[in-house]
Amino acid sequence: MVDNTTESYALRMVNIEKYFGLVCALRNINLEVGRNEIIGLIGDNGAGKSTMVKILTGVYPPTSGELYVAGRKVDLRTYNVKKAHEHGIETVYQDRSLGEKQVLWRNFFIGREITLPFGFLNVKKEKEISSEIMVNTIGFRGKGITVDSNVSLLSGGERQGVAIGRAMYFQAELIILDEPTTALSLKEVQKVIAFVQKIKEGGKSCIYISHDIEDVYEISDRFVIMDRGEIVASIAKKDITLKALDEFLLEYSHGMKDKEEK
Numbered sequence: 001m002v003d004n005t006t007e008s009y010a011l012r013m014v015n016i017e018k019y020f021g022l023v024c025a026l027r028n029i030n031l032e033v034g035r036n037e038i039i040g041l042i043g044d045n046g047a048g049k050s051t052m053v054k055i056l057t058g059v060y061p062p063t064s065g066e067l068y069v070a071g072r073k074v075d076l077r078t079y080n081v082k083k084a085h086e087h088g089i090e091t092v093y094q095d096r097s098l099g100e101k102q103v104l105w106r107n108f109f110i111g112r113e114i115t116l117p118f119g120f121l122n123v124k125k126e127k128e129i130s131s132e133i134m135v136n137t138i139g140f141r142g143k144g145i146t147v148d149s150n151v152s153l154l155s156g157g158e159r160q161g162v163a164i165g166r167a168m169y170f171q172a173e174l175i176i177l178d179e180p181t182t183a184l185s186l187k188e189v190q191k192v193i194a195f196v197q198k199i200k201e202g203g204k205s206c207i208y209i210s211h212d213i214e215d216v217y218e219i220s221d222r223f224v225i226m227d228r229g230e231i232v233a234s235i236a237k238k239d240i241t242l243k244a245l246d247e248f249l250l251e252y253s254h255g256m257k258d259k260e261e262k
């Protein structure tokens with residue numbers, strides 16, 4: 001089913017709710033992610049960010065609501081991680097996204113191997129494509145790292161880059177990064193930021209979650225702020241400076257505290 005009003009978006013969530021037993025983790029989530037838009041998703045611990053990611057990536061079903069990807073309504077009763085991939089939604093986890101003991105070229109094709117007739121792995125083709133992804137898609141500059149290198153040789157930021165490159169190669173429309181820079185050094189964070197800019201240049205969309213407001217500010221087109229399971233603000237970057245965003249978040253959390261004390 002094609003809905004014209006949603007076609008211009010990479011993703012649209014309509015009244016998504018998620019309960020864990022009696023606990024409401026998400027309430028009234030209405031969010032559109034534009035094509036080629038980078039959204040910075042901000043919120044304190046427990047705000048519901050990761051739960052939203054898990055719903056979008058097919059890990060959990062929502063309790064209620066609708067999901068549209070590129071204008072097509074998703075059948076949430078049958079939605080799962082594989083279906084999310086088919087819809088072009090990919091996520092990159094901090095540690096789990098790359099197999100430590102694997103060589104890089106194999107890693108790119110986990111679960112989507114290219115085979116020759118009779119089912120043999122097309123090693124040559126897989127290596128060629130891996131190399132192409134590393135050099136051209138993500139502009140990999142790691143010294144001495146080739147497609148034959150072991151994943152364990154890569155730094156944290158480089159691993160994020162490989163995972164992002166893989167998602168881009170498989171034509172992900174929307175790449176979701178949930179705290180990709182946690183536990184990375186400053187220099188490594190800069191690498192991840194550069195990779196996210198590749199997503200933007202590649203014409204794709206991204207939801208970027210981080211505690212670091214400066215990083216979020218740098219790479220996002222729009223900021224979506226969540227608090228206790230709800231979206232409380234959506235602000236375009238052109239309408240707010242970093243300082244004003246910082247102040248807004250501070251004031252917002254103080255305002256909430258004041259209310260609680262009454």
Ligand SMILES: Nc1ncnc2c1ncn2[C@@H]1O[C@H](COP(=O)(O)OP(=O)(O)O)[C@@H](O)[C@H]1O
Binds near residue numbers: 052
């Ligand atoms: N699997 C789960 N079972 C029960 N409660 C959960 C589960 N996952 C998340 N929650 C609850 O949902 C709320 C939102 O959590 P989460 O989405 O992880 O927040 P964030 O990523 O913004 O820190 C929290 O109150 C959390 O305890």
Ligand SMILES: [Mg+2]
Binds near residue numbers: 049050051178
């Ligand atoms: Mg989280």
